[in-house]
Amino acid sequence: MKKFFAQTYLWLLLAMLYAPILIIAIFSFTEAKVLGNWTGFSTKLYTSLFSGGVHHSLLTAIENTFIIAIISAAVSTLLGSIAAIGIFNLHHKKKMVMNTLNNIPMLNPDIITGISLFLLFVSLGITQGYTTVVLAHITFCTPYVVLCVMPRLQQMNPNIYEAALDLGATPMQALRKVLIPELKPGMISGFILAFTLSIDDFAVTIFTIGTEGLETLSTYIYADARKGGLTPELRPLSTIIFATVLLLLIVINIRSARNKKQSNA
Amino acid sequence: MKDSNFIIELNHISKRFGDKVVLDDVSLFVKKGEFVTILGPSGCGKTTLLRILAGFGTASEGEIRIAGEQMTDIPPHLRPVNTVFQRYALFPHLNVYDNIAFGLKLKKVKADEIDMRVRRALKMVGMTDYEWRDVNSLSGGQQQRVAIARAIINQPQVLLLDEPLAALDLKMRKDMQMELKQMHKELGITFVYVTHDQEEALTLSDTIVVMSEGRVQQIGTPIDIYNEPSNAFVADFIGESNILNGTMIKDKAVSFLGHEFECVDKGFGENTPVDVVIRPEDIYIMARTDSGMFNGVVQSCIFKGVHYEMTVNTAEGYEIMIQDYNAFEAGQEVSMIIKPSDIHVMKKERLCNSFDGVMVDSTHVEILGASFVCAEQADIEGGEKVKVEVAFEKIELMDNKDDGVVEGDVRFILYKGDHYHLTIRTENGDNLYVNTCDVWDDRDIVGIKIQPEDLKITKA
Numbered sequence: 001m002k003k004f005f006a007q008t009y010l011w012l013l014l015a016m017l018y019a020p021i022l023i024i025a026i027f028s029f030t031e032a033k034v035l036g037n038w039t040g041f042s043t044k045l046y047t048s049l050f051s052g053g054v055h056h057s058l059l060t061a062i063e064n065t066f067i068i069a070i071i072s073a074a075v076s077t078l079l080g081s082i083a084a085i086g087i088f089n090l091h092h093k094k095k096m097v098m099n100t101l102n103n104i105p106m107l108n109p110d111i112i113t114g115i116s117l118f119l120l121f122v123s124l125g126i127t128q129g130y131t132t133v134v135l136a137h138i139t140f141c142t143p144y145v146v147l148c149v150m151p152r153l154q155q156m157n158p159n160i161y162e163a164a165l166d167l168g169a170t171p172m173q174a175l176r177k178v179l180i181p182e183l184k185p186g187m188i189s190g191f192i193l194a195f196t197l198s199i200d201d202f203a204v205t206i207f208t209i210g211t212e213g214l215e216t217l218s219t220y221i222y223a224d225a226r227k228g229g230l231t232p233e234l235r236p237l238s239t240i241i242f243a244t245v246l247l248l249l250i251v252i253n254i255r256s257a258r259n260k261k262q263s264n265a
Numbered sequence: 266m267k268d269s270n271f272i273i274e275l276n277h278i279s280k281r282f283g284d285k286v287v288l289d290d291v292s293l294f295v296k297k298g299e300f301v302t303i304l305g306p307s308g309c310g311k312t313t314l315l316r317i318l319a320g321f322g323t324a325s326e327g328e329i330r331i332a333g334e335q336m337t338d339i340p341p342h343l344r345p346v347n348t349v350f351q352r353y354a355l356f357p358h359l360n361v362y363d364n365i366a367f368g369l370k371l372k373k374v375k376a377d378e379i380d381m382r383v384r385r386a387l388k389m390v391g392m393t394d395y396e397w398r399d400v401n402s403l404s405g406g407q408q409q410r411v412a413i414a415r416a417i418i419n420q421p422q423v424l425l426l427d428e429p430l431a432a433l434d435l436k437m438r439k440d441m442q443m444e445l446k447q448m449h450k451e452l453g454i455t456f457v458y459v460t461h462d463q464e465e466a467l468t469l470s471d472t473i474v475v476m477s478e479g480r481v482q483q484i485g486t487p488i489d490i491y492n493e494p495s496n497a498f499v500a501d502f503i504g505e506s507n508i509l510n511g512t513m514i515k516d517k518a519v520s521f522l523g524h525e526f527e528c529v530d531k532g533f534g535e536n537t538p539v540d541v542v543i544r545p546e547d548i549y550i551m552a553r554t555d556s557g558m559f560n561g562v563v564q565s566c567i568f569k570g571v572h573y574e575m576t577v578n579t580a581e582g583y584e585i586m587i588q589d590y591n592a593f594e595a596g597q598e599v600s601m602i603i604k605p606s607d608i609h610v611m612k613k614e615r616l617c618n619s620f621d622g623v624m625v626d627s628t629h630v631e632i633l634g635a636s637f638v639c640a641e642q643a644d645i646e647g648g649e650k651v652k653v654e655v656a657f658e659k660i661e662l663m664d665n666k667d668d669g670v671v672e673g674d675v676r677f678i679l680y681k682g683d684h685y686h687l688t689i690r691t692e693n694g695d696n697l698y699v700n701t702c703d704v705w706d707d708r709d710i711v712g713i714k715i716q717p718e719d720l721k722i723t724k725a
Contacts, residue, residue, distance in 0.1 A: 159354035162321050165341040166348045167368035167419065174342075177367075181358040 021242055028235035035235070049233045058233065061220035068130075068216060069198035072137035077191045079138070080145025081183060087146065088153040099150075102143045113140055114207035121208060128210025136208040137198045144197065145190035152186035189255060192248050199241070217241075271330075272297040272422060272455045273318070278327035280313055280479075284694070287313050288324070289479040295423075295457065295472075300449050302458045302466040305476035306502070311459045314476075315427050318457065319348050332422050346423040347416035351431055353408040355400045361387075361411050362396040368419040386414040389448065406437045417448070423455045430465065442468055463503050467491065475499050478676070496614055497679055497686070500542040507548075507585045509682045511541040511610070519610055522682065523581030524559050526603060530610040540611045545588040547607035550575065550599050557600020561585075563593045577601070583682040618655040618697050621725065624648065630722060633713070634693040635671045639720040650725040657686070657700035659719035662711040669712020673697070675705050689713065 023035075028046070032039045049058075087098045105113065117136045121128055160182070164174035180187075202218035209219055217237075224231055273295035280288040288310045295301050303311045316322040317329065320341030329336045336344055347368070355364050363370075365386055369379045387393050390410040400408060409429055416424055426445075430438045446469055449456050460466055466473050467487045475482040475490060475498075483495040494500035497508050511521030516531035521541045533539060553560060561579040573592040577585050577599060585601075593599050622632035626647045630639045645651060666672040676696075677688035687699045689711065697713070705711065 157352055157354050157357075159350045159352060160356055162319075162341070163348070163350060163354040163356070164367070165321075166319060166346075167415065168342050168371045169367075170342055171340075173371065178356055181356075 021238070024235050025239045025242070028239045031232075033229075033232055035230070045233055046236045049236050057215060058220060058231065058237075061215040061217050062237070064130075064215065065199055065217040068134055068137060069195050071134050072141055072198045073191050073194040075134075076138045076141035076145050076194045077187055080142045080190055080194075081149050081180075081187050083142065084146045084149035084153060084183075084186075085179065088150065102146050105140060105143050106147070110140070110201070110203035114204040117204065118207040127212075128208055129212050129214050132208040132210065133205055133214070133216070136204050137201065140201070140204060141194035141197055144193050145187070148190035148193060149183055149186040152183045156182050185255060189252050192252055196245055196248055199245075270297060271295060272299075272332055273457070274328075274330040275314075275318075276328040276330075278314070278317060278324045278329070280310070280317065280322070281325045286694075287479050288317075291327075291476075291479070291481055293474060293481065293484070295455060298453055298455055300446075300456045300458065300469060300471045301474060302460060302470035302472070303474045303476060304460055304463060304466040304502075306461055309476045310479040311461075311476050312427060315348075315425055315457065315459050318423075319346055319425055320344050345421055346425055347419050347421040348425040348427065349409070349412050349416050349429045351428045353405075353412045353432075355408055355411055355415070357401055359400070360396070361392070361398050361400060361403075364400060364411055365415045365418055367415060372419075382418055383414075386418040389417070389451070390414045391444070405433055406441065409433065409441070413445075413448070417452060417454075421454065423457060424452075426456060426458045428460055429458075431460070431462075438465075445469065467503070475502065477502070493609060494542060494611065496611060497540050497542075498677065500540075500609070500611070501679055505545050505586060505588070507543045507545060507682065508679055509541045509543070509583070509585075511539050513537045513539050513610060517605075519608065522559060522579055522583050522585070526558065526608055527605045528608040528610060529605050530608075533610065533612065538613050538616060540613055542609040542611060543585075543603060543607060545574070545586040546572070547603065548585065548587045549602040549604075550577070550587050550589050550591070550593060551602075552593070552600070553598040554600050556602075558602050560598065560600050563595050563597045563599055565595055566592055568592070584680075585682060615698065617657060618660070620653045620655075620695070620697075622651050622653045622722075624651055624722075628717075630720060633671050633691050633695050633697070637670055637715055637720060638717045639722060640717050642722055645722065645724060652723050652725045654721040654723075655697075655715055655719055657698055659715060660689075660697060660699045661714040661716070662687075662689070662699060662701060662703070662705065663714060664711070666710050666712040669714045671713050673711055673713055675707055675709045675711065678705065678707060 027035055027038070029041050029043065030038050031042045031044050083102075087095055087102070090098060114136075117132075117139065121132050126132060160178055161174055164178040165171065169177060199217070202222065205216055206219055206222070209216070215223070221230070221234060224234070271294045273293065275291060275293040278288055278291045279286070291310075291314060303314060305311045313322060317324050320336070320339060324337065327337075332345060356367065359367070362383055365383045366379050369382060374382075383396065384393070387395060390413050392407065392410050392414065395403075395407070395411075400411060403411065413429070430441050433441060442465060458469060470487055472484065473487055473490050474484050477498050483490055483499045485493070490499065490503055494503060494506075500506045500508055509521045511519050513519050513530070513533040513536070514525065515535050517528055519526055519528045519530070519539065519541060551557065559579055559581070561577040564576040564578050564584070566573055566575045569588070572588045572590055575587045575589065575593060577587055579585065587601070620632040622630050624642065624645050624647050625631050625636050627643070627645070628638060628641050629636050630651060630653060631637075632653050663669045671691050673689040673691040675687055676690045679686040684700050684702050685705070687701060687705060689697045689699055691697065691713070
């Protein structure tokens, strides 16, 4: 009996968590304009999403979102990895301070990050647009990359960098041929995490996107919803994004499980 | 100095981390092709010295030359040395072949030559046919062989080995020792080997450098170091020994254990206090007879495989260790003989503690970073610099560190037959030497107290 309640509770909880996205996924396969009306199975919304049947600005928003995500994930992976190596080589006390400083931006509410970046850009007189969004995304993604790379450094035999130097590698060659291959799994996880965080972000983006008409997916949907009623094509789009993120998450988890097994062996 | 036949010249190397002195004026000269072992307990600075040689650390002071070239500030990748690390430090993302070829590939050596040299190096370390194996799938001994192959393939002038066998089990260690010695002979290059294992040092080396507390204690061949230790630390660290206080009566006559013995040492002067070292295997033990030099009663007897190790209490109240092929049971009365040539006499490093201090007022003196009460000094004024001497027996050690005027920790314990001679390091890094009958352990924290009348103060 006890087991039955525990099971029911678990499934109820999961249902509540996943019901909204499930409903959207189900209703992405029907043509009805209003969510909740089932007018028979159809993939018309999917075809119209990709055939340009929708408003042109949605496709632009999708494109912007992905370009911003790729650039900011790439740059923050580079910055975060270098930062992790630097922090790792600090002395004990400084290392602790730097790790804490790295963790604070992650705990900081996005809205605060957004407002402070907005004020920073305004006070520096930078025109808000593509550049500011990318800069903002790099800012909040980098600490996550540091967090992904750090465990690899801690697991690493501290002598292998020295061994490379000893065998005649310059510091740059040792970095490229030994350190980076060793850190690669952490860097890839960091990149994927930064990429999904960037796609997902609304709070920081809305404050840094400016008024030049630049839209990302999240700001587009927000504006669309406020105009009254969501464009039906958003349903297949949400479903696709959800599936993509789910896939990436599975990839990250499998990778980290495999790494753990390898380092235990 | 360019034409000198020394491959390594270390001149007055010192290294400090903050206030901590890790290496204190170390000088070392190594001949081409020599197998040199740097031997010492953990924390003696031996690994730091090796890292300075490899270029991973820099010396605070001093000069390094390798093959006649100034190397003091040259980064590791430009030095003609290669290192074998304690924990192997193989590159986990590369297979055996690519690990070994790493150095040659950086030097842009032709592929077929790399191929040939990798195969030769693998053969040398007995790992033929392991080229394509993942390094993570190898055992510790195999990984260390790959690490050695990876280092020697670059044909360095000097091979540095940082406790390379420490992580292996005993059997494997013995096998590898022999292989290393063989390899040294075949390659003809200079080996600098760091270890804390005295047996390993004695087995492998042409020259042993004994280090303690950042200082070189003795440099010599294994036989010299074993037979003629230059001080009590070396005698205690290398092999087993009885270290006793003695007095050199005149040339070739020394008294210790309450008896007078004939010896072969001379030149110490008359009635000079000395340290006497006798190896446990050099004391002849027999059932009680009148022809023995001194008598005693066996306290304990332990079988050690090849020999028995016995503790004997002498009639004069000393405890000595004896190794012999014959067993004498506990309680048995025995007589002992020591041959003159087996008695090693060493000059005492010091006869009492001596500190530089400052008078605070007529009844207080500041030494060891604290103020001690002393007997009234009428003729020395406050603020004057003084020299303070304290006999080894007159320093009191307290269990509770707060009961003493200053605190310190026990760094080195020497049993001298009827008492312990301790080296205590105070909080400010001063050493003090104490004779006591109480048993203390290494690294015990103690409080230090000295009675006012035991402080012998003279003007500096």
